Each structure stands twice: as C-alpha cells, then as structure tokens.
Amino acid sequence: MEDKRKQLIELLFSNKEDYISGQELSNRLNISRSAIWKHMNELKNVGYEMEAVTNKGYRIIKVPNTISEQALRWGLDTNWFGNLINYKPTVGSTQTIAHELAREGASHGTVVIANEQTMGRGRLKRYWDSTFGLGLWFSTILRPSSLEPKNATQITLVAAVAIARALVKHEVDVKIKWPNDIFVGDLKLAGILTEMQAEQHLVDYIILGIGLNGNQGINDFHPSVQEKATSIYQVTGEQVNLNHIFQTISKEFEQMYELFLEKGFGPIKLIWENYAYKMDEWITIKTNELWEAKLLSIQNDGALRVKDEQGTEHTLYSAEILW
Amino acid sequence: MLKVQEIRELIKLIDDSSISEFTYEADGATVSMKKQGEQVVQTAPKPTEQPVTPQPVEQEQSVPEKVTTEPSAKEEEENQSNASMSTDYDTEITSPMVGTFYEAPTPEDPAYIQVGDQVKSQSVVCIVEAMKLFNEIEAEVDGEIVEILVQNGELVEYGQPLFRVKNK
Numbered sequence: 203m204e205d206k207r208k209q210l211i212e213l214l215f216s217n218k219e220d221y222i223s224g225q226e227l228s229n230r231l232n233i234s235r236s237a238i239w240k241h242m243n244e245l246k247n248v249g250y251e252m253e254a255v256t257n258k259g260y261r262i263i264k265v266p267n268t269i270s271e272q273a274l275r276w277g278l279d280t281n282w283f284g285n286l287i288n289y290k291p292t293v294g295s296t297q298t299i300a301h302e303l304a305r306e307g308a309s310h311g312t313v314v315i316a317n318e319q320t321m322g323r324g325r326l327k328r329y330w331d332s333t334f335g336l337g338l339w340f341s342t343i344l345r346p347s348s349l350e351p352k353n354a355t356q357i358t359l360v361a362a363v364a365i366a367r368a369l370v371k372h373e374v375d376v377k378i379k380w381p382n383d384i385f386v387g388d389l390k391l392a393g394i395l396t397e398m399q400a401e402q403h404l405v406d407y408i409i410l411g412i413g414l415n416g417n418q419g420i421n422d423f424h425p426s427v428q429e430k431a432t433s434i435y436q437v438t439g440e441q442v443n444l445n446h447i448f449q450t451i452s453k454e455f456e457q458m459y460e461l462f463l464e465k466g467f468g469p470i471k472l473i474w475e476n477y478a479y480k481m482d483e484w485i486t487i488k489t490n491e492l493w494e495a496k497l498l499s500i501q502n503d504g505a506l507r508v509k510d511e512q513g514t515e516h517t518l519y520s521a522e523i524l525w
Numbered sequence: 526m527l528k529v530q531e532i533r534e535l536i537k538l539i540d541d542s543s544i545s546e547f548t549y550e551a552d553g554a555t556v557s558m559k560k561q562g563e564q565v566v567q568t569a570p571k572p573t574e575q576p577v578t579p580q581p582v583e584q585e586q587s588v589p590e591k592v593t594t595e596p597s598a599k600e601e602e603e604n605q606s607n608a609s610m611s612t613d614y615d616t617e618i619t620s621p622m623v624g625t626f627y628e629a630p631t632p633e634d635p636a637y638i639q640v641g642d643q644v645k646s647q648s649v650v651c652i653v654e655a656m657k658l659f660n661e662i663e664a665e666v667d668g669e670i671v672e673i674l675v676q677n678g679e680l681v682e683y684g685q686p687l688f689r690v691k692n693k
Contacts, residue, residue, distance in 0.1 A: 325654075325657065325659065326631045326632070327631045351621040351622050351660065352621060352622040352623065352683050354622075354658060355622060355624070355656045355658040356656070357658060358657045358658050359656065381656040396657060396658045396659065397659045397660075398660045399660075399661055399663070400660055401621070401663075401665060402619065402621045403621070408658075505656070519623055519624055519625070519655040519656060520624055520654050520655050520656065520657075520680075
C-alpha cells in the first residue's frame with residue numbers, strides 16, 4: 203500500500219508540468235484505476251491538491267504544509283539522504299528510534315521524522331521543545347565507512363554549515379555558535395545532537411539529530427525556553443512549509459557531507475567561518491572555574507582557538523561556554 | 526651508548542654476581558663499575574662528542590652509597606606492581622578520540638560502570654564527547670571492570686586507556 207503510494211507520488215512529481223492519465227498511472231503501478239482513485243483521495247486527505255482534467259489526466263499542484271512521508275518525499279532531490287523516510291506523527295524521541303533502527307542494520311541516509319516528540323532531547327538529555335506540527339525534528343543514520351572515529355567529530359560542524367546554507371536559501375540569516383548551534387541574533391533557531399557508535403578504528407553508525415523551530419509563535423514555546431529560542435516564523439513573519447525546509451536541508455547536507463569526505467574539513471572550515479557567531483568577541487568559559495576568553499578562530503580540525511586575559515592561547519575540543 | 530635503564534640492570538646484575546670489576550666500551554664512551562665491599566660504584570662515561578649522559582646516571586654517581594639499595598628497592602616495587610597488575614586485568618578499553626570523558630549520560634544519572642561490574646562486549650561503559658559529538662564507548666569485551674583510570678569530566682587523548690577489564 204505505502205509502496206504504491208510512494209511510487210504514485212514519484213510518478214506525479216516526475217510529470218509535474220504535465221498531466222498523466224489514470225490509465226498510464228494504472229499501467230505503470232500495475233494497479234486498477236479504482237485503486238489509483240483511492241490513493242488520490244488519500245493524498246487529498248493529507249493535504250495534496252490535485253488537478254484532474256477529463257481526457258488529460260492528473261496533475262499535482264500543491265503539496266501540503268503539514269509533514270507527511272509523501273509531502274517530505276515530493277520534491278526531495280537527493281541521492282541517498284532520506285532514501286528511507288520513517289515518518290511518525292508522535293514519538294518519544296526520533297533519536298531513540300533511529301538508534302534502534304541503526305542497531306537493526308538500517309542503511310546510510312535513513313531518516314526518522316516526527317510531527318511531535320514527547321520526550322525530545324538535546325545533549326545530556328536536556329529538554330528539547332518539539333510541539334506538534336510546528337518544527338522539524340528528525341534523526342538521520344549515517345554510516346561513513348571511510349571515516350575514522352577520531353576524524354568523525356567534524357561532522358557536527360558539517361551539519362551546522364548545511365543547515366545554515368539551507369536557511370539562507372529560505373531567506374533566514376543565521377549564525378553558527380561553535381561548534382554547531384544555529385542562532386538568529388542571540389536566540390537559538392536550531393540545534394544538532396550527534397551520537398556515534400564506534401570501535402577504535404571503525405564507525406559503526408552516527409545518528410545526526412536535528413531540531414529546527416519553524417512556525418512557533420512566542421507563546422508556543424515552553425516558558426523555560428521562551429527567552430532563548432526563536433523560530434523561522436518569528437524571524438521572517440511568515441509561516442513556512444516544513445517539508446520544503448526539510449528538503450533543502452537534506453540536499454545541502456548531502457552536498458556538504460560529500461565535500462567533507464572527499465576534500466576533508468578544509469573547505470567546510472571556510473564556509474563555517476562565514477557564519478561564525480561572536481568571533482573576536484569575549485566570552486566566559488566554564489571548566490573547573492570560570493574564565494574570560496576571546497574567540498580567535500577554529501582550527502583545521504574544527505577545534506576552537508581562544509585567548510585568555512593573560513594572552514595565552516588555548517585549544518578547546520569541548521567546553522561549557524557561557525555565551 | 527647504554528641507556529639509563531640498561532645501566533641500572535647492569536648494576537643489579539653485577540651486584541648479585543661475584544664480579545668485582547666491570548668495564549663496557551662503545552662508541553668512544555666507557556662505563557666502568559667496581560665493587561667496594563658491598564657497594565657497586567659506577568663512573569660516568571668519559572666526555573666524548575656523543576650526546577651528554579642522561580641526568581639520572583649522574584645523580585646515581587654522586588650518591589654512590591645509595592646505588593646498592595635504591596635500584597633494588599625500586600625494582601622490587603616495580604616487580605610487585607607488575608605482578609599484581611598482570612593478575613588484575615587482561616584488556617584495556619581505550620578512547621577512540623580526543624574529548625571529554627563522561628561516566629554517565631547526564632550529571633543526574635548514575636555512572637554507566639563501577640569497579641566490579643560485569644560487562645558484555647555491547648555494554649556502554651562511558652561517553653567521550655568532542656565538538657558536541659557524543660561517542661558511546663562499548664566494552665568490546667566480556668569481563669569484569671577492575672579499574673577505572675580517568676575521572677568524570679577529564680580530557681582524554683586518542684588511544685588513552687579508560688578502563689581495565691579482566692576477561693571472562
């Protein structure tokens with residue numbers, strides 16, 4: 203059933219300028235005309251708009267604004283990112299499900315996406331606000347066979363660059379807070395949680411979790427994050443189609459990831475630096491004690507270079523930074 | 526030229542032997558040892574164009590009285606700890622990357638692993654994080670954790686041992 207609908211959407215999409223007749227759809231999918239008609243009705247129910255013209259056939263004219271597997275797929279222009287999309291209306295955490303699928307052997311590029319997470323989490327299991335239908339919450343399984351675990355850390359900056367580039371295409375001007383938070387002004391628009399299972403020299407899999415605020419008004423956020431978070435809607439004043447944003451991010455990520463595997467971190471670093479948040483500014487770093495430091499740059503391996511008040515330079519791979 | 530360790534071994538060997546005098550020459554440098562009663566005395570190599578003698582040898586030379594007792598006591602200690610370590614563990618779980626060691630998924634949660642815990646190869650023993658990439662480290666071996674070598678929140682290097690395991 204699902205499979206036929208997926209094929210139907212692909213057929214309609216590949217003919218989007220043209221009409222395609224019911225008979226041709228029936229032949230191509232090897233199902234009856236009435237089965238086609240049934241699928242069409244279901245697509246309309248989830249928000250598609252179809253034009254049907256006698257003697258010409260069907261044409262898709264609008265994809266729904268709400269997330270569904272079909273809508274996510276319709277227009278997804280990637281080679282492997284999202285080749286399998288596991289859409290669930292409500293989940294505890296897409297990250298947890300992606301881990302389960304990965305352990306069962308799910309392939310590189312598999313996506314788990316939900317309209318709502320009841321237990322959405324960031325790092326250290328911190329709360330991630332994921333209200334039904336208002337943002338993108340998805341986790342992607344990556345299996346970079348040519349990458350050693352010690353070089354995999356830069357994936358987090360690769361993902362940040364991809365999201366930043368995707369958002370710029372949707373006219374949202376963002377900055378990247380080292381290493382990978384997406385900010386507009388001093389407010390968080392998107393976060394990335396990357397978890398890896400690896401042996402000494404071999405990455406088993408990486409789960410790249412992305413949470414992006416789309417259409418939240420200020421009061422849609424939990425009070426605990428209202429002063430820290432923003433959404434595309436709050437930035438641009440316009441509701442966005444989350445399916446489109448997903449597709450842009452998917453395509454950008456695929457490109458940046460392949461660039462990274464092919465050419466290393468060098469070219470990613472150059473792009474990252476264009477988006478750097480608070481570079482050359484003073485921030486507070488919390489290690490065992492609090493200390494002030496000036497952000498200098500990122501290194502060739504993605505680590506953060508800072509200078510303390512005595513003028514000594516430090517390299518940070520992980521640190522609690524009070525921005 | 527001989528290494529400090531090799532000289533130490535020589536001292537010990539000669540000390541335990543009936544040899545009263547010993548000279549070793551190579552590359553224009555000479556090591557001579559002569560027993561004076563119960564003591565082994567070692568003289569530093571003659572100055573040559575070769576690199577300077579390592580510091581510890583000179584120290585030993587400046588306090589010849591201690592030469593007989595100190596190295597053997599030290600070696601006994603080492604032997605003891607070697608012996609106890611070799612019975613204590615078979616495998617070390619090492620860090621696959623540079624990063625921060627976390628003993629638990631969150632500060633509120635109990636540690637994944639404590640000394641005495643039994644682990645399977647798939648058991649998660651800790652997290653190492655760098656640049657917000659969280660790596661759940663698995664034991665990769667069946668056995669008992671006998672020693673935890675790092676503190677929560679500590680920066681660890683690539684390949685640094687984190688746990689010692691006695692295999693099943």
